[in-house]
Amino acid sequence: MQRSIGIGSAAIAMSATLVIGACLGIAWAGNTNKDAVDIATAIGTCAAAFVALGIALSEGYRRHVEGIVRAKLIAASVSKQLDDANRGISTTIERIYEWCSGDRSGHFDVSFQFAQLANYQMVGTSDRLHALVPLPNNCAYNIAASIDLVVRVVRDLPIAFSTSPLPPGLTQDGLVQACLADLRAAAPMVKTAYEECQAAIGISKRSII
Secondary structure (H helix, E strand, O other), X not given: OHHHHHHHHHHHHHHHHHHHHHHHHHHHHOOOHHHHHHHHHHHHHHHHHHHHHHHHHHHHHHHHHHHHHHHHHHHHHHHHHHHHHHHHHHHHHHHHHHHHHOOOOOOOOOHHHHHHHHHHHHHHOHHHHXXXXXXXXXXXXXXXXXXXXXXXXXXXXXXXXXXXXXXXXXXXXXXXXXXXXXXXXXXXXHHHHHHHHHHHHOOOHHHHO
16 A cells, blocks of 8 residues: 555656656747757656656665564564563572572472573574564664573573583582573563563554654
């Protein structure tokens, strides 16, 4: 619909410009028909360039609107995963603090938090991140930045509390503190990304223009 309106307006503008240009050319050239044709042709060429620009702008606008609509759909689809990841990060941070303040002899169950954090990795696929870029916020960038941090935690946290011996050069306390630092850095990014997705879902068509 928007494309049809844009092309229709461009066609009308072209016709009007050509007619006015021809009239002005004839009036300017007087009785010299060759001069009239040359002037009308020059103005017609300018009008054609103007129409081509109008069509290109119309096509660009159509693609922009389609990109925003697709981004809103992706934002709606990832909001639940972002909310789960936000709660999973907060819970894991609390559990790590409790473990650090205790005698550290008890088993730290990471299964529930691990599942939530592991699912969050699916949010940051290349296709989804690219689809979110047209949104008027930093949602895609916050997700991309936090994904790397969460991936490290998903990799290292089970190792820290594994019953198997740790790899040489690594300590349980060092891994736990590193995971805690990554989670604390990722938490505000994930929270902001969730809020931005929620806001994006409510973007009206009028605000896209």
